[in-house]
Amino acid sequence: MVLASLRDVRFTYAYADRSALDGVTLELASGGLHGVVGLNASGKSTLCALLRGIIPHFHTGQLTGEVEVLGRPLLEWEPADLSRAVGCVFDNPFTQISGIRDTVFEEIALGLENLGTPRDEMIERIERVVEQIGLQAIVAKNPNDLSGGQRQKVAFASIIAMDADVMIIDEPTSQLDPEASEAVFQIIADLKARGKSIVLVEHKTDLLATYADTITVLSEGRVALTGPTRDVLSDPRILEFGVRPPDVTELAWRLADAGKPLGSTPITSAEAQAAVRQRLEKRAS
Amino acid sequence: MIELRDVRFTYPDGSSAVAGVDLSIASGERVAIVGQNGAGKTTTVKLMNALLTPTAGEVLIDGVSTAGRTTAQVARSVGYVFQNPDDQLFSADVRSEIAFLPRYLKWPDDMITERVEQAAALAGITDHLDTNPKDLPSAVRKFVAIAAVLVSGCSHVILDEPTAGLDTRGLDLLTGILDSLERDGVTVVTITHDMRFVTDAFTRVVAMAQGRIVADGELADVFGDDDVLAQARLKRPDPAQLARDLRLGDRVVTIDDVVAAIP
Amino acid sequence: MSTRPPLTTAGDYRRPVTLGNPILDLNPITMLLSITFVAVVAVAVDGWVAPVVVAAVFVLLAFLAGKGRTYLVLILKLWLVVGLLLFVLRALLIKGETVWIPLGPIAVTEEGVLDGLRFSTVVMAICGAVTLFFTLVPMRRFTLALERLGVSPRASYVVLASFQAITDLGTTARAVMDAQKARGIETEGNLLVRAKAFFPVLAPVFLSAMSATEERAIALDARAFNAHGPRTSLVLLPPTAAGERVVVVLCALLAAAAITGGVLGWF
Numbered sequence: 001m002v003l004a005s006l007r008d009v010r011f012t013y014a015y016a017d018r019s020a021l022d023g024v025t026l027e028l029a030s031g032g033l034h035g036v037v038g039l040n041a042s043g044k045s046t047l048c049a050l051l052r053g054i055i056p057h058f059h060t061g062q063l064t065g066e067v068e069v070l071g072r073p074l075l076e077w078e079p080a081d082l083s084r085a086v087g088c089v090f091d092n093p094f095t096q097i098s099g100i101r102d103t104v105f106e107e108i109a110l111g112l113e114n115l116g117t118p119r120d121e122m123i124e125r126i127e128r129v130v131e132q133i134g135l136q137a138i139v140a141k142n143p144n145d146l147s148g149g150q151r152q153k154v155a156f157a158s159i160i161a162m163d164a165d166v167m168i169i170d171e172p173t174s175q176l177d178p179e180a181s182e183a184v185f186q187i188i189a190d191l192k193a194r195g196k197s198i199v200l201v202e203h204k205t206d207l208l209a210t211y212a213d214t215i216t217v218l219s220e221g222r223v224a225l226t227g228p229t230r231d232v233l234s235d236p237r238i239l240e241f242g243v244r245p246p247d248v249t250e251l252a253w254r255l256a257d258a259g260k261p262l263g264s265t266p267i268t269s270a271e272a273q274a275a276v277r278q279r280l281e282k283r284a285s
Numbered sequence: 286m287i288e289l290r291d292v293r294f295t296y297p298d299g300s301s302a303v304a305g306v307d308l309s310i311a312s313g314e315r316v317a318i319v320g321q322n323g324a325g326k327t328t329t330v331k332l333m334n335a336l337l338t339p340t341a342g343e344v345l346i347d348g349v350s351t352a353g354r355t356t357a358q359v360a361r362s363v364g365y366v367f368q369n370p371d372d373q374l375f376s377a378d379v380r381s382e383i384a385f386l387p388r389y390l391k392w393p394d395d396m397i398t399e400r401v402e403q404a405a406a407l408a409g410i411t412d413h414l415d416t417n418p419k420d421l422p423s424a425v426r427k428f429v430a431i432a433a434v435l436v437s438g439c440s441h442v443i444l445d446e447p448t449a450g451l452d453t454r455g456l457d458l459l460t461g462i463l464d465s466l467e468r469d470g471v472t473v474v475t476i477t478h479d480m481r482f483v484t485d486a487f488t489r490v491v492a493m494a495q496g497r498i499v500a501d502g503e504l505a506d507v508f509g510d511d512d513v514l515a516q517a518r519l520k521r522p523d524p525a526q527l528a529r530d531l532r533l534g535d536r537v538v539t540i541d542d543v544v545a546a547i548p
Numbered sequence: 549m550s551t552r553p554p555l556t557t558a559g560d561y562r563r564p565v566t567l568g569n570p571i572l573d574l575n576p577i578t579m580l581l582s583i584t585f586v587a588v589v590a591v592a593v594d595g596w597v598a599p600v601v602v603a604a605v606f607v608l609l610a611f612l613a614g615k616g617r618t619y620l621v622l623i624l625k626l627w628l629v630v631g632l633l634l635f636v637l638r639a640l641l642i643k644g645e646t647v648w649i650p651l652g653p654i655a656v657t658e659e660g661v662l663d664g665l666r667f668s669t670v671v672m673a674i675c676g677a678v679t680l681f682f683t684l685v686p687m688r689r690f691t692l693a694l695e696r697l698g699v700s701p702r703a704s705y706v707v708l709a710s711f712q713a714i715t716d717l718g719t720t721a722r723a724v725m726d727a728q729k730a731r732g733i734e735t736e737g738n739l740l741v742r743a744k745a746f747f748p749v750l751a752p753v754f755l756s757a758m759s760a761t762e763e764r765a766i767a768l769d770a771r772a773f774n775a776h777g778p779r780t781s782l783v784l785l786p787p788t789a790a791g792e793r794v795v796v797v798l799c800a801l802l803a804a805a806a807i808t809g810g811v812l813g814w815f
């Protein structure tokens with residue numbers, strides 16, 4: 001099953017002079033965690049909006065090419081059905097909460113209420129997600145009084161609770177501290193383990209290296225690189241497209257430049273440790 | 286010189302945000318403040334430019350207490366760039382945004398033109414001077430906000446989460462600004478969650494937890510100390526963790542350090 | 549049902565939400581109808597005594613509901629500012645035969661004073677009713693009750709979001725003023741100083757509130773706000789007790805009696 005398939009997709013926002021997507025051809029498999037990286041304004045958020053049907057239903061503009069989501073052409077989807085099948089959280093936490101709920105608990109309930117989830121099941125699902133994301137301390141607070149980071153977690157929790165099969169998540173950790181970012185990635189990994197398909201826009205390649213199955217690098221509205229996480233992150237060309245490699249990958253490149261190459265290019269810290277250890281042992285013997 | 290002497294701050298609802306902080310930052314120094322959300326970082330820097338007034342203790346800027354001075358007075362020497370540029374920008378074009386304070390201070394016209402252009406060049410937004418800030422991507426708006434603060438010629442500047450939402454191009458630009466400020470002897474105090482930014486651009490780090498400073502020193506004093514990391518709930522950056530696991534040395538933290546330490 | 553204890557901090561949503569007071573827990577519609585009917589009495593019965601009694605009843609109700617202090621402070625301000633002004637204007641402007649104090653072209657007359665009393669007390673009783681309703685009924689509870697009667701969630705969203713927007717404007721304005729201070733613009737001091745800092749930011753504060761609406765609409769859509777099927781509700785209002793219906797009927801009878809009496813000239 002294919003999560004999404006795009007063929008030569010171009011999109012220009014109304015009143016814009018440049019295409020936001022400029023000939024994108026891409027296939028994302030179902031059940032995977034797909035990272036999307038690239039410079040600001042490279043088309044990442046536009047891609048998300050497209051997969052979620054916000055383009056062309058909310059944002060107007062000129063769309064050409066073929067887009068299929070979950071095997072069905074984008075334009076054949078009933079917007080309400082698509083928004084139910086594909087959950088999404090965008091990056092500005094201040095617009096991602098409804099603003100009309102008195103407590104975090106009720107805020108998370110909003111989507112479930114709209115889906116007609118029975119009360120007992122709703123409460124159980126909210127309690128589970130509250131525990132999962134560690135919101136216990138703020139469940140009774142008014143969402144409108146929360147900090148950016150807290151709102152980000154609440155928005156994330158609200159979408160997780162709705163349990164869509166596909167989730168599009170745009171920079172969920174931009175306002176979070178390192179510990180909370182790691183926790184969010186853990187949750188995303190759990191979702192994947194439960195068979196969800198995830199498209200994740202994220203600058204933190206260290207975390208993508210551990211969790212993502214594929215990575216797509218966008219540059220000026222085009223797919224610059226796409227493929228298995230390892231292939232993309234260990235490809236030095238990502239630097240040209242403004243993508244920061246994982247720290248350990250950069251370390252390996254710098255070691256090579258300094259005439260101390262490792263046997264392989266690590267992308268995770270465990271791999272780096274093994275590679276450096278190997279080098280140290282070889283030198284010692 | 287920015288000095289905090291046993292500064293405490295309690296919010297009107299009784300919750301304590303800063304519970305006794307002593308900190309001294311020399312003029313021209315560059316310091317990163319790190320710690321979990323809610324550790325008191327933002328409160329601490331807001332005390333530095335009198336956006337908040339300490340409940341107890343004293344804040345001295347270049348030897349003068351902030352007590353009894355308005356935020357605007359203190360801000361002429363301690364600039365503050367907010368995390369969210371949208372709170373800070375309201376003019377119809379970037380040029381008037383940057384010129385807002387100089388005009389308010391009634392500087393001579395030619396001086397305004399010169400300083401605005403300097404600030405814009407420093408922040409890398411010369412091409413956008415005639416654009417409405419609202420039409421710029423948020424990452425660029427961030428640099429407009431930086432220019433609008435730096436134009437005052439303040440001798441100390443506070444940056445709240447400057448790397449959030451920046452791509453590598455933005456990061457390079459930001460690093461360039463920091464270096465230029467250092468050459469001009471401007472103090473920079475940054476709050477950040479981005480440990481890579483800390484290890485790349487800073488030598489002094491202050492780690493906070495629960496309203497207190499738990500470590501203040503060189504990178505290795507924070508990232509080399511398990512207790513500090515646990516208290517501030519920080520994760521050691523991967524290169525530092527690697528160095529530790531492979532016993533490359535206690536003070537090996539950055540990628541450069543690791544490259545040097547591996548034979 | 550889960551055997552886990554409920555999250556104590558969030559309250560137990562499995563049971564109807566209680567505000568811890570039998571009056572506050574009345575169904576908002578019961579409250580709306582009863583308060584309206586009582587206010588009708590103030591209008592229907594001639595003279596100033598009835599409105600004053602009605603206003604006093606409202607104060608009593610507020611105290612019984614545990615919101616007496618808040619309500620009294622609000623309502624006293626209204627009486628002192630609006631009520632007094634209305635009274636003085638009417639008392640001075642209405643012409644009459646029995647002149648008490650001649651003041652050149654105008655005069656304080658018995659008729660004027662009586663009319664002023666009547667007019668201001670009626671207006672104040674109505675203000676008291678509206679204030680009481682909003683003091684006792686949280687907006688969210690009211691829209692919830694309306695939704696149960698079939699009002700669309702979109703309508704209640706518009707109402708709730710508008711109220712929130714007012715709060716948000718205040719928050720944004722404060723943040724922007726903080727940013728003004730932080731760049732060296734004086735915002736403390738006399739009115740002129742404040743105005744100089746505040747006016748340039750006024751338009752942007754409104755604009756930024758507006759610009760968020762599109763993103764919010766998309767965020768709401770992601771929460772299935774536009775779904776077609778039946779909806780459920782997390783918050784459960786207490787069931788409307790038979791006693792509540794009796795109270796509403798009694799209040800309605802009282803209002804009917806007052807209107808009939810007014811028409812037939814009983815008072």
